[in-house]
Amino acid sequence: MGPLVLDAVFRFLFKYPRLVFEQGDFTWGLSRPLLLAVAAVAALALAALLTYRRAAEEGSRRDRIVLVGLRLAVVAVLLFCLFRPTLILKASVPQQNFVGILVDDSRSMTIADETGGQARSSFVEQQLSAKDAKLLAALSERFLLRFFRFSGSTDRLPSAANLSYTGTASRLGQALERARDELAGLPLAGLVMVSDGADTSDLSIDESLASLKTRSIPVFTVGVGQERFSRDIQVSRVETPRSILKGTALVVDVVVSQTGYSGQTVALNVEDDGRIVSTQNVKLPADGESATVRVRFTATDGGARLFRFRIAPKSDEQVTQNNVRDALIEVRDRREKVLYFEGEPRPEMKFIRRAVEDDKNLAVVILQRTAENKYFRLDVTETSELLAGFPKTREELFDYRAIILGSIEAAAFTPEQQRMLADFVNKRGGGLLMLGGRRSFVEGGWAGTPVAEVLPVVLDAGGRQTSYYSEFSARPTRAGALFPVTQIAENEEDSDGKWSDMPDVSTVNPIRQVKPGATVLLEGTDSRRISQIVLAYQRYGRGKALAMPIQDSWLWKMDAKVPVEDVTHSLFWRRLTRWLVDGVPDQVNLTTNHDRVEPGEQVKLIAEILDKAYVEVNDAHVETRVTSPSGKTIDIPLEWTVEHDGEFAGVFSPDEPGLYTIRVAASRDQQEIGVSTMHVRVSAGDGEYFDAAMRAPLLTRIAEETEGRFFTPANAASLPEAITYSGRGVTVVEDRELWDMPVLLLLLLSFIGAEWGYRRARGLA
Numbered sequence: 001m002g003p004l005v006l007d008a009v010f011r012f013l014f015k016y017p018r019l020v021f022e023q024g025d026f027t028w029g030l031s032r033p034l035l036l037a038v039a040a041v042a043a044l045a046l047a048a049l050l051t052y053r054r055a056a057e058e059g060s061r062r063d064r065i066v067l068v069g070l071r072l073a074v075v076a077v078l079l080f081c082l083f084r085p086t087l088i089l090k091a092s093v094p095q096q097n098f099v100g101i102l103v104d105d106s107r108s109m110t111i112a113d114e115t116g117g118q119a120r121s122s123f124v125e126q127q128l129s130a131k132d133a134k135l136l137a138a139l140s141e142r143f144l145l146r147f148f149r150f151s152g153s154t155d156r157l158p159s160a161a162n163l164s165y166t167g168t169a170s171r172l173g174q175a176l177e178r179a180r181d182e183l184a185g186l187p188l189a190g191l192v193m194v195s196d197g198a199d200t201s202d203l204s205i206d207e208s209l210a211s212l213k214t215r216s217i218p219v220f221t222v223g224v225g226q227e228r229f230s231r232d233i234q235v236s237r238v239e240t241p242r243s244i245l246k247g248t249a250l251v252v253d254v255v256v257s258q259t260g261y262s263g264q265t266v267a268l269n270v271e272d273d274g275r276i277v278s279t280q281n282v283k284l285p286a287d288g289e290s291a292t293v294r295v296r297f298t299a300t301d302g303g304a305r306l307f308r309f310r311i312a313p314k315s316d317e318q319v320t321q322n323n324v325r326d327a328l329i330e331v332r333d334r335r336e337k338v339l340y341f342e343g344e345p346r347p348e349m350k351f352i353r354r355a356v357e358d359d360k361n362l363a364v365v366i367l368q369r370t371a372e373n374k375y376f377r378l379d380v381t382e383t384s385e386l387l388a389g390f391p392k393t394r395e396e397l398f399d400y401r402a403i404i405l406g407s408i409e410a411a412a413f414t415p416e417q418q419r420m421l422a423d424f425v426n427k428r429g430g431g432l433l434m435l436g437g438r439r440s441f442v443e444g445g446w447a448g449t450p451v452a453e454v455l456p457v458v459l460d461a462g463g464r465q466t467s468y469y470s471e472f473s474a475r476p477t478r479a480g481a482l483f484p485v486t487q488i489a490e491n492e493e494d495s496d497g498k499w500s501d502m503p504d505v506s507t508v509n510p511i512r513q514v515k516p517g518a519t520v521l522l523e524g525t526d527s528r529r530i531s532q533i534v535l536a537y538q539r540y541g542r543g544k545a546l547a548m549p550i551q552d553s554w555l556w557k558m559d560a561k562v563p564v565e566d567v568t569h570s571l572f573w574r575r576l577t578r579w580l581v582d583g584v585p586d587q588v589n590l591t592t593n594h595d596r597v598e599p600g601e602q603v604k605l606i607a608e609i610l611d612k613a614y615v616e617v618n619d620a621h622v623e624t625r626v627t628s629p630s631g632k633t634i635d636i637p638l639e640w641t642v643e644h645d646g647e648f649a650g651v652f653s654p655d656e657p658g659l660y661t662i663r664v665a666a667s668r669d670q671q672e673i674g675v676s677t678m679h680v681r682v683s684a685g686d687g688e689y690f691d692a693a694m695r696a697p698l699l700t701r702i703a704e705e706t707e708g709r710f711f712t713p714a715n716a717a718s719l720p721e722a723i724t725y726s727g728r729g730v731t732v733v734e735d736r737e738l739w740d741m742p743v744l745l746l747l748l749l750s751f752i753g754a755e756w757g758y759r760r761a762r763g764l765a
Helices: 003-014 018-023 032-051 053-058 061-082 122-129 134-142 172-182 206-214 347-356 415-426 450-454 478-482 492-501 568-581 696-705 716-724 742-762
Strands: 025-028 085-092 098-104 144-150 154-157 188-195 219-223 232-239 243-245 249-259 265-272 275-283 290-298 303-311 324-332 336-342 362-371 374-378 402-405 431-435 470-472 505-507 519-525 531-540 543-548 588-592 603-609 621-627 633-637 647-652 658-668 671-682 731-737
Touching: 003 018, 003 742, 018 085, 018 716, 061 742, 085 716, 098 122, 098 172, 122 134, 122 188, 134 144, 134 716, 144 172, 154 172, 172 188, 172 206, 172 696, 188 696, 188 716, 206 696, 219 696, 219 716, 232 303, 232 324, 249 265, 249 303, 265 290, 275 290, 303 671, 324 671, 336 347, 336 568, 347 362, 347 568, 362 568, 402 568, 415 431, 415 450, 415 543, 431 450, 431 568, 470 531, 478 492, 478 519, 543 568, 588 658, 588 671, 603 621, 603 658, 603 671, 621 647, 633 647
Parallel strands: 098 144, 098 188, 188 219, 243 324, 336 362, 336 402, 402 431, 431 543
Antiparallel strands: 025 085, 085 731, 144 154, 232 249, 249 290, 265 275, 265 303, 303 324, 362 374, 470 505, 519 531, 531 543, 588 603, 603 647, 621 633, 621 658, 658 671
C-alpha cells in the first residue's frame, strides 16, 4: 500500500491528515454541563454493570468478563466523545507569510531515475513551474513565494521556470544561509528545499542548521530520485600520488562499486592523453558492495599528466558519467642524487651500481672506503664532491635525497655525523637504507646511536653474538605481497612464485624484531626454522628509514640457477632506490588546497621555504607566477602566515578552463633558495555524478533538526498543509474537534455489534 493510500485512509478515519496531529496540541473541551452529562453516563454505566450479575446465573465467569469488557469499551468511547477532545493548532494566516523555495539546479537533477524514466527535474517542472502545477497553486494560495536556484552558488529567481540544471556542484548549507539572509526581517513560514541531497561541499552543514534552528526557521525538504540505483557501475575512488619520478612503475588502488551487474567482468583502462597504458579485468562485486582493484602502469612521459581511469559504460546504465575518474600527477623528469657509502670492497656495491646505472632519473654516487681516511669515489657530479670522505656539514649531506649505508661501522662517523644522519631522515625528510654486513647493525656498533632510533628494527646489543651466519630464501609478507617494490612480477600470484624460485641469500646480522609501527616486507626462515627479517621500513619524522640485513642480494643476479636474461635483481633495486627518494621534500615546496577547481573558484597556494640545512625561513622573498592555459601570466604575492615557520600563503582565482602552471621562486638576501613548479587543473566538476543516489538521510536530518518535514514526490501534496501548521510567521489559533471522528463511530458500532454477536453465540440473548 502506497503512502498516498495510507494518508487517504488516515484522513478518512481520523478526519484530519496525520501532520495535523503531529503539529497540534491535544486538550479537552470539557464544560460544566458536560460534567453533569459525564456523571449521568457514569451512573448509567454502573447500573449496566449491576445488570450483568444475572449473567453469572446463565453463563460462565468468562462470559461475564467478556460482556463487561465490551460494555466498558462502549462507555469509554462515549466518555471520550463527551470530554470533547480538541487539537489546538497555530495556522499561518493566508497571504501574510513568505516561503522560500530552493531548487537544486545542478547536473545531477538531469539523471533519469524517476518513475517512467523521467529526470529528477520533472518534479519541479510538473509541480512548481508548469501553468497547471497543482503544488505551486496550493502554495501560492496560502503564501507569498520567493524562488532560489542553487548549485555551486545561490541566486534569486523570478520563478522555477528559469532553471537550467547545469550546475557542477551542490552546496546545501550555503543555499540555506543565502535564503535565510535574503528573507531576514520578513514573516517567514519556512523554507522548502527540492534536491537529491547530493551535497558536494567540503564544509559541514552543522552551522547552517544550528543558525536556522536558533531563528526558528523550519526547512521542508523534498527528496527527488531513487535512494539506490538499479543498474550502475561507478569508479568510486582512485588513490594516486601527487608527484612521482619519471619512469616510476605505479601500483594504484582503484575502488569500483556497482548495482545490477554482480559477478560480471569489465575492463578497467588507464589512459594517458588518450593512449591506453594499462588494462585490468575487474570482476564486479556483489550489489551495493565495493572492490579495490590494483592497477599497474608506468609514467613514461614527464610533466603534468592527466591519467584517466575508465570503465566502458553498459547500454542500460542509469548513470554513465561516473564510470571515469581523472588524476593529475606531476611526473618530474630530473635526476635524484643518492649517496651510497660502503666500508669495504664487496660485490654488493658493484651489482647495486650496475642495477641502477641505466636509470636516467637516478644518480647514485659511490663512496667506498679503501683504507683509513682514504676513499674511492664513483659517479660524482663535481670533482670536489666527497673529496674528504663522508659529508661533514648538514648542507653537504642534505644535498642528497637518500643515503645507503653498506658494511660500515658506527665508529667511522663522528657523533655529529651520526646526528646528521638521524636529522637527514627526521628533518630533511630523506630516505635512509642500512644494508647487512659484518660492520652493520649491532655488529657495527650502531646500537644506542641516533641512527638506531631512526631504523625500523630493534638493535639488541646485549644479545650480540661473537659470530653468526645464516642462509635462507627471502619471501614477501602479506604486506610485501601487495607492495610495489617487492612485487617482482605482473601480479601477486606470479610475484609470489618468482620469490619462491629466487636463490638463497645470507646474513651475519641476526635481526628478528621490528619497532611498533614498522612494516616487514620480506622475511626468511633458516634451516633452524628461525625467522629473519630481510626488508623492513618505517616512517620517521618527515622521511623514511629501511633496514635490509642481508649481505649478498647480488646472488639474485649471479647465482647459477638465474638465467642471464633475468632482470629481477635490477628491477628490485631500481624500484627500491626510487622508493627511497620518493616524496623527499625540496627547499621550496608548493602545495594547493585542490588539484582541480572550477573556473572562478579560489585556489589557495601554500609554499614551505627551507634553507640548505632545512631550517624554516621566515624572511624569504617569495615570487609566484601563475600562467593560464592561454599564456596569460599573473603574479601572486605570498606572505608569511606567522602561524607556522617557513610557511607562505596566497590565493588566486582562475577564470578560464585548462591547465594552469604555478611557479614559485624564493630568495633570501639576494641569494636564491630554490624554485618549485606545479599545476592546477581548472574544469567543470563531475562530483555531481558520483554517489548520486538520492540522499534521504541528509535531507531527513535537515528537516528534523530545523523542525520541518521530509517529503518525496509521492506525498509532496501535503507540503502546503505542513507549512501552514508549522506555527511560524503570522499565525492564528485554530481548534479542531475530534469527538466526531469516523473512527470513533466505527469503534462504537464495533463494540456494540461484538457484544450482541457474542450474546447470540453463547445463547445469552
